[in-house]
Amino acid sequence: MTSPEAPALSIxxxxxxxxxxxxxxxRRLASALAGLGLVWEVVYVxxxxxxxxxxxxxxxxxxxxxxAVLNLSRNFGKEIALTAGLDHxxxxxxxxxxxxxxxxxxxxxxxxxxxxxxxxxxxxxxxxTREGETWLKKxxxxxxxxxxxxxxxKVHLPPDTGDFRLLSRxxxxxLLKLREQHRFMKGLFAWIGFPAKAVRYDRAPRxxxxxxxxxxxxxxxSLEGITSFTVAPLKVATYVGLxxxxxxxxxxLLIVVRTLIFGNPVAGYPSLLAVVLFLGGVQMMMLGIIGxxxxxxxxxxxxxxxYFTERYxxxxxxxx
Ligand code: UDP
Ligand code: MG
Numbered sequence: 001m002t003s004p005e006a007p008a009l010s011i012x013x014x015x016x017x018x019x020x021x022x023x024x025x026x027r028r029l030a031s032a033l034a035g036l037g038l039v040w041e042v043v044y045v046x047x048x049x050x051x052x053x054x055x056x057x058x059x060x061x062x063x064x065x066x067x068a069v070l071n072l073s074r075n076f077g078k079e080i081a082l083t084a085g086l087d088h089x090x091x092x093x094x095x096x097x098x099x100x101x102x103x104x105x106x107x108x109x110x111x112x113x114x115x116x117x118x119x120x121x122x123x124x125x126x127x128x129t130r131e132g133e134t135w136l137k138k139x140x141x142x143x144x145x146x147x148x149x150x151x152x153x154k155v156h157l158p159p160d161t162g163d164f165r166l167l168s169r170x171x172x173x174x175l176l177k178l179r180e181q182h183r184f185m186k187g188l189f190a191w192i193g194f195p196a197k198a199v200r201y202d203r204a205p206r207x208x209x210x211x212x213x214x215x216x217x218x219x220x221x222s223l224e225g226i227t228s229f230t231v232a233p234l235k236v237a238t239y240v241g242l243x244x245x246x247x248x249x250x251x252x253l254l255i256v257v258r259t260l261i262f263g264n265p266v267a268g269y270p271s272l273l274a275v276v277l278f279l280g281g282v283q284m285m286m287l288g289i290i291g292x293x294x295x296x297x298x299x300x301x302x303x304x305x306x307y308f309t310e311r312y313x314x315x316x317x318x319x320x
Contacts, residue, residue, distance in 0.1 A: 158198060
């Protein structure tokens with residue numbers, strides 16, 4: 001059997017529990033790309049879903065030769081699922097990364113492709129609005145980008161940009177050389193450089209299913225970490241230290257006010273206590289921060305593969 005020729009464009013779609021939305025996603029993707037004039041495939045990555053997402057994907061694969069399906073051995077999280085999909089993208093010219101939940105409208109892809117054809121290697125889709133998201137999520141996202149911009153240095157992290165973007169083959173090859181375990185994809189996309197341009201669009205609310213990112217889940221995630229990794233107690237030190245420092249500052253304030261009003265029968269002792277507590281808190285906080293980095297070094301030194309593939313069914317796309 002001769003292996004089929006590679007498509008020009010790969011669409012990579014990580015999905016975790018997206019059974020409701022996938023058929024609709026695929027329908028909209030196929031119609032959005034219909035007039036593109038490029039041979040394309042779509043790589044659906046099943047990131048250890050606990051519903052029938054994988055079966056839905058296999059159904060799409062059976063019905064449409066342009067569909068490839070990658071099944072990971074368990075849930076690895078979006079960043080790694082995305083990387084797995086990019087590893088398996090056969091597109092010889094470009095690749096597009098898009099969420100399955102239709103928050104990134106597939107109808108924007110032709111605009112990304114057009115800008116890429118003008119000669120840009122990275123074309124990222126930038127949101128105009130964040131419909132259907134809480135003010136808290138909007139506020140935390142805004143604060144996040146502001147902080148990242150401060151810390152980013154030479155690497156420019158575009159605001160209001162998710163993972164939804166197009167990469168040329170050479171930009172993708174550069175990205176795939178970065179194999180770190182702690183994969184902050186937005187940062188990695190920015191780090192590789194290459195000529196980049198934004199395309200603006202309106203971000204829609206989720207079409208179906210629920211978001212996998214919420215504050216409660218993030219909190220539980222950190223608790224989980226305490227029992228399974230040795231890194232997390234260092235994190236606890238960060239917050240214990242911060243709390244101690246805050247409480248000590250309040251106590252200091254109380255002592256000052258009380259002394260001003262009532263005088264001070266035992267000179268020196270209360271202020272001493274406040275200083276000791278404050279410094280102790282700050283020290284623990286600093287240790288915690290060092291621990292954050294140490295933990296990451298620990299994870300990287302294990303040099304584990306990023307993921308394991310349970311099954312890969314390539315697309316049956318042929319050129320021309
Ligand atoms: N996703 C994934 N693995 C996960 C969590 C999410 O592959 O562990 C996928 C999910 O199916 C979706 C995309 O990543 O296609 C974005 O997830 P979500 O919509 O939950 O995130 P948000 O849009 O709220 O940032
Ligand atoms: Mg989403």
